[in-house]
Amino acid sequence: MIGSEYIIKATQMLENEHAKLKRTEAERHAEILEKFPEYGELEEELAQTAQDIVFVVIGGKTVDRNEVIEKIKNKNQSIQRKMTDILVNNGYDEDYLKPLYYCDICYDKGAVNGEWCSCIKRAAIKFAAEDLNGNGALRSFEDFDLSFYSDKFNDKYECVPRETMKRNFEDCKRFVEKFNGTGGGLFMIGATGLGKTHLSLAIANELIKKGWSVVYNSVPELLRKLNSEQFGNSEGDTMQVITDCDLLILDDLGAEHSTEYSLSVVYQLLNARVSHNRPMIISTNLDMGEIKTRYQDRIWSRLFSMRVLLFYGTDNRLRTAGNDW
Numbered sequence: 551m552i553g554s555e556y557i558i559k560a561t562q563m564l565e566n567e568h569a570k571l572k573r574t575e576a577e578r579h580a581e582i583l584e585k586f587p588e589y590g591e592l593e594e595e596l597a598q599t600a601q602d603i604v605f606v607v608i609g610g611k612t613v614d615r616n617e618v619i620e621k622i623k624n625k626n627q628s629i630q631r632k633m634t635d636i637l638v639n640n641g642y643d644e645d646y647l648k649p650l651y652y653c654d655i656c657y658d659k660g661a662v663n664g665e666w667c668s669c670i671k672r673a674a675i676k677f678a679a680e681d682l683n684g685n686g687a688l689r690s691f692e693d694f695d696l697s698f699y700s701d702k703f704n705d706k707y708e709c710v711p712r713e714t715m716k717r718n719f720e721d722c723k724r725f726v727e728k729f730n731g732t733g734g735g736l737f738m739i740g741a742t743g744l745g746k747t748h749l750s751l752a753i754a755n756e757l758i759k760k761g762w763s764v765v766y767n768s769v770p771e772l773l774r775k776l777n778s779e780q781f782g783n784s785e786g787d788t789m790q791v792i793t794d795c796d797l798l799i800l801d802d803l804g805a806e807h808s809t810e811y812s813l814s815v816v817y818q819l820l821n822a823r824v825s826h827n828r829p830m831i832i833s834t835n836l837d838m839g840e841i842k843t844r845y846q847d848r849i850w851s852r853l854f855s856m857r858v859l860l861f862y863g864t865d866n867r868l869r870t871a872g873n874d875w
């Protein structure tokens with residue numbers, strides 16, 4: 551389970567959201583009573599029917615007890631109908647005064663059957679993810695400028711850079727539109743400065759706005775954190791957060807020191823995400839040859855199980871690789 555500090559933060563968030571909704575409920579109720587005083591009278595009558603039922607039930611057996619109860623029930627329902635009519639006839643939704651909850655699973659209790667509710671777990675992961683994220687400012691799709699890329703055919707790279715980038719740009723936007731927290735991901739290959747980070751951070755930005763938990767950081771930085779936690783120099787649950795977050799964005803694969811340790815951690819990471827069917831976006835400045843020499847087949851095969859986006863300047867032969875979503 552995720553660190554208790556994040557669980558505490560999550561339960562506080564739930565309490566705050568719940569309190570906000572209760573305030574909204576109270577405001578709505580006061581508004582209706584002020585506009586339609588008859589609504590308040592009906593509320594009193596409704597409460598009276600509940601009391602009447604109790605009275606009959608504890609009053610013991612009478613000949614027509616069931617009949618009396620039936621009558622009170624009918625009265626109760628007719629009052630409720632009148633109350634709903636007041637709302638609906640005045641342009642309100644019939645649920646306008648129903649209790650509001652932040653979470654429809656635990657009704658804001660935070661737990662279900664003695665376990666933390668998914669609303670708490672999700673919020674805790676989100677808070678933990680925020681703490682793990684790199685310093686890079688989030689970017690947007692709007693400020694991604696395609697005119698920056700040449701629209702002339704480039705002999706060396708055998709492509710029109712702007713067209714290639716337009717495709718990548720659209721793939722990234724589609725990734726956001728289709729995002730549901732499951733599935734593969736994107737593997738961005740290309741030299742530095744071609745927009746990989748910009749597009750990754752634009753995706754992160756859009757998905758965070760939609761409430762998904764996203765971790766974005768560079769591979770070397772995450773390895774440093776994992777290393778220091780594993781060897782007891784610091785506390786944290788980095789591995790769990792990067793396994794459980796909705797989207798993991800690993801920037802700069804290949805910039806880490808290539809050691810047995812780093813290879814095994816990279817493999818563990820990719821494997822954890824792929825085997826749980828959780829999406830990733832990984833970017834690298836390495837070219838195809840370098841990726842192949844550096845990473846064993848088991849890493850390689852996981853990288854290329856994702857949709858490959860080639861940023862121009864890379865090996866165009868890859869474009870024929872099976873890249874259908």
Ligand SMILES: [Zn+2]
Pocket residue numbers: 653654655656657658659660661667668669670
């Ligand atoms: Zn809940």
